[in-house]
Amino acid sequence: MIYLHSLGVFTAVVTLLTIFLLLAEKYLADYGICEVSINSGERIFEIDGGGTLLSALSENEIFIPSACGGKGTCGYCKLAILSGGGQVLPTERPYLSRREIRSNLRLACQVKVKEELELHIPEELLNVKLYKSEVSSSRDLTYDIKEVCFSLLEPNQITFRSGQYAQVLAPGPDGEVFRAYSISSPINVSDSVELNVRLIPGGIASTYLHKLKVGDPVTFTGPFGEWRLSEDPESELICVGGGVGMAPMKSIVYSLYHRWPQRVCWFFFGCRGTDDIFYLDEFRELQAKHPNFHLYYALSDMKRGQEWDGEKGFIHLAVDKYLEPGTKRQAFLCGPPLMIEAVTAILHEKGLSNAEIFYDKFD
Amino acid sequence: MSEIHPLVILLAAVLTNNILLSNFLGLCSFLACGKQLDTAFGLGAAVTFVTVCTTIINYLIYHQLLLPMGLEHLQFIIFIAVIAGFVQLVEMVVERFSPSLYYHLGIFLPLITVNCAILGASLFMIIREYSFWQSAAWGLGAGLGWALAICLIAGIQQRLRFSSVPKPLAGLAITMIITGLMALAFMGFTGMAKIQ
Numbered sequence: 001m002i003y004l005h006s007l008g009v010f011t012a013v014v015t016l017l018t019i020f021l022l023l024a025e026k027y028l029a030d031y032g033i034c035e036v037s038i039n040s041g042e043r044i045f046e047i048d049g050g051g052t053l054l055s056a057l058s059e060n061e062i063f064i065p066s067a068c069g070g071k072g073t074c075g076y077c078k079l080a081i082l083s084g085g086g087q088v089l090p091t092e093r094p095y096l097s098r099r100e101i102r103s104n105l106r107l108a109c110q111v112k113v114k115e116e117l118e119l120h121i122p123e124e125l126l127n128v129k130l131y132k133s134e135v136s137s138s139r140d141l142t143y144d145i146k147e148v149c150f151s152l153l154e155p156n157q158i159t160f161r162s163g164q165y166a167q168v169l170a171p172g173p174d175g176e177v178f179r180a181y182s183i184s185s186p187i188n189v190s191d192s193v194e195l196n197v198r199l200i201p202g203g204i205a206s207t208y209l210h211k212l213k214v215g216d217p218v219t220f221t222g223p224f225g226e227w228r229l230s231e232d233p234e235s236e237l238i239c240v241g242g243g244v245g246m247a248p249m250k251s252i253v254y255s256l257y258h259r260w261p262q263r264v265c266w267f268f269f270g271c272r273g274t275d276d277i278f279y280l281d282e283f284r285e286l287q288a289k290h291p292n293f294h295l296y297y298a299l300s301d302m303k304r305g306q307e308w309d310g311e312k313g314f315i316h317l318a319v320d321k322y323l324e325p326g327t328k329r330q331a332f333l334c335g336p337p338l339m340i341e342a343v344t345a346i347l348h349e350k351g352l353s354n355a356e357i358f359y360d361k362f363d
Numbered sequence: 364m365s366e367i368h369p370l371v372i373l374l375a376a377v378l379t380n381n382i383l384l385s386n387f388l389g390l391c392s393f394l395a396c397g398k399q400l401d402t403a404f405g406l407g408a409a410v411t412f413v414t415v416c417t418t419i420i421n422y423l424i425y426h427q428l429l430l431p432m433g434l435e436h437l438q439f440i441i442f443i444a445v446i447a448g449f450v451q452l453v454e455m456v457v458e459r460f461s462p463s464l465y466y467h468l469g470i471f472l473p474l475i476t477v478n479c480a481i482l483g484a485s486l487f488m489i490i491r492e493y494s495f496w497q498s499a500a501w502g503l504g505a506g507l508g509w510a511l512a513i514c515l516i517a518g519i520q521q522r523l524r525f526s527s528v529p530k531p532l533a534g535l536a537i538t539m540i541i542t543g544l545m546a547l548a549f550m551g552f553t554g555m556a557k558i559q
Contacts, residue, residue: 013441017448028455087466
């Protein structure tokens with residue numbers, strides 16, 4: 001009997017507290033309708049106050065990049081709040097530099113909408129859309145990397161720049177999460193999107209993407225990213241990738257030769273052993289058609305019994321070996337942090353400035 | 364039931380039986396937030412407010428509900444639930460009416476939920492069999508005592524920044540030593556009033 005009483009009393013107290021809190025929230029956290037104005041009135045919407053800015057924006061189909069799903073741990077959802085929004089919160093400080101704070105940047109996932117807000121969002125992000133698609137193909141590239149292709153359903157066209165990425169919506173144990181993947185298909189293909197996905201043990205999105213079958217529905221937002229290819233046909237391109245850092249490079253190389261068959265491109269790809277090599281045959285085919293395409297794969301950690309007659313050692317050594325300094329160039333790097341640092345140092349020696357080097361570090 | 368005047372209990376809770384310096388309860392937020400005097404003051408005020416209110420609510424729940432039904436064993440879980448709920452309420456009120464205080468306390472407010480000094484105050488009230496007014500005084504005193512301690516350490520730490528602390532002792536270590544010294548100093552008050 002005492003157990004029953006205990007349980008009853010405990011439930012009653014907790015229920016009362018909950019009801020009380022819900023009532024309090026209804027009256028206390030009611031900030032009324034707030035107006036949010038974007039890019040000096042270019043777009044205006046009204047929303048019930050109290051929620052975060054990030055969710056308010058996504059309800060109004062403005063998709064700000066966010067990899068952590070609004071937990072305030074990735075620092076991607078930065079945007080400028082020109083008026084309203086209060087002071088920078090302690091939870092935002094670690095992700096904002098002094099300069100960014102001075103130019104009114106905030107993390108959209110931490111700012112709550114409590115009053116009228118005036119925002120500045122780059123034009124590009126306003127073009128980001130939510131795409132519904134279905135898997136059109138999925139194949140193994142290596143033992144842990146898959147190439148997954150989605151054909152677009154709604155909207156059925158996408159325009160993006162090479163090197164940009166999409167955020168795939170994946171079901172996780174604590175609700176849906178967005179994860180960023182670089183688009184590997186060339187920009188002249190506008191009705192589908194291709195990704196290279198490495199299976200990370202325990203990874204929410206990579207496990208989900210690896211299990212997808214042809215015909216499965218997939219939702220993603222995009223395109224995001226700051227990479228810009230030089231339009232100057234004289235400028236040479238350097239692409240350095242490691243592992244799934246292949247994806248943006250494949251998009252860049254194929255888009256480049258689709259538009260400028262004569263342009264010079266140096267492509268360096270680092271892997272460990274021969275079982276990590278992929279897309280080599282496709283690139284050799286491309287090389288046969290375009291003599292200005294220079295292709296180097298380097299293996300750093302070959303296992304016993306593997307044979308390879310190409311470059312050996314880490315990829316930055318190959319970059320150092322083949323590039324002559326003094327040409328006008330632009331570089332795109334994608335891979336693990338150590339690779340990026342090593343290659344950036346070499347590129348500086350070869351005369352490239354930071355503005356000419358674009359990179360994406362895997363953290 | 365003890366026959367001590369509530370005012371004596373109030374004074375004793377602040378000085379002779381300071382919940383932080385004699386029982387070492389609520390040390391985590393004491394160490395985390397005792398660096399800036401204004402933050403310490405804000406947090407101290409919030410803790411005082413929550414302690415007073417929760418001891419009163421918990422007193423009523425215990426004596427009106429749990430004791431008559433013979434459910435004293437539920438005190439821990441119920442007290443914690445009440446404290447957690449009440450902190451949520453305080454957080455909403457502060458966010459609504461004092462954005463600047465909310466900004467300063469921001470992430471520390473939810474910390475109050477797990478401040479053991481607050482649960483400790485409620486439990487001591489039961490153990491020492493206080494009456495209603497004694498409990499209220501005890502809650503207020505415990506909160507004020509905690510606030511006093513954190514304000515003192517914040518003041519000391521602000522000055523400490525200009526002194527050259529031996530490197531191995533810098534940071535938390537010196538704070539712990541200072542807390543110990545403060546506890547020793549407060550022990551000097553023992554004997555002025557006895558409440559247990």
